[in-house]
Every structure is written in C-alpha cells, then in structure tokens.
Amino acid sequence: MSRGGGINPFKWDQMEKLLGSKLPALPSAQQMDMLNDTSWVEDYVQQVLTKSMPVLGSSNKRSAGSAEVFDTHNYVIVKVKMSDQKCSPTVKVRVDQVRFDGMENGTKKIVPLPCHVIPHTSRSSFKDGILQVKMRKKKINKTYYEIPIRYL
Secondary structure: OOOOOOOOHHHHHHHHHHHOOOOOOOOOHHHHHHHHOOHHHHHHHHHHHHHHOOOOOOOOOOOOOOEEEEEOOOEEEEEEEOOOOOOOOEEEEOOOEEEEEOOHHHOOEEEEOOOOEOHHHOEEEEEOOEEEEEEEEOOOOOOOOOOOOOOO
C-alpha cells in the first residue's frame, strides 16, 4: 500500500530523501470531506459569542446613562451622557476604574478602564450634556531587573 493514497511511492520516497525526514501520511478522502465541511464553525462561533456577550439591559441595573471609553496614546478619556444638568455627580478615579456617584435618580455608575491611570492627574469637564473625565495613563516599566538568588 502506498503512502498518500495513490501517489507514486517512488516520488514520495524521493521527497522524503530530499527533505531529510519522514513526511506524515496524507489524509484519506473521507477525512478530506470532513475537513471541507466547515458548517460547524459558524455554530461554534455563535455559541461562544452568545456566552461571552452580556444580555442587554440586565447587567447595568445601577448605572445611569451610557459611558464611552477612549484609549489614546497618553490618556484614557471617559464620556458619560447626562440628561439632567441639575444633578451634580461626584467623580472618583481609581487606577483601574472611574466611579460616578449621585448620577440621575441618585444612582452610581462604575466604568472599568482599559489600562492603569494616574488618578491624581485626572481632570473632568461638563459641556453640552456630556461629562468628560480625562486621565493620564500610567507608564509601565518593561525592563527586566536582575535579582540575586538566595541559596538555602
């Protein structure tokens, strides 16, 4: 029986000799048919997306308004749309999130940040119904430091 399902074994052996190693056996016709049927991929992707995406409206019960997060080279900017100008929220910034207390209807909103920021450099402004918080990114030192090993 020849390797590769119908390919001349002499040429196969020449190819192995040229490459200097044994080549794996080629898939059979039945295995190739299974590889050509990719309908299962779409079902799998849909299933993974359904599991990973939250159901709209159920996860942010205590949040008010919508928040947009922009990640620039040096800054992270969070914009929150506010319909009521009369409310005066308190903005608190942590290295990994921003918290808006006293939003519309007395609710609070926590917005996770895509990277760490320096909280004390943050600035906020309100214009045309949008509250904007601008935070400087924390620089990450990616250099390796050699540390001594203590042998016990």
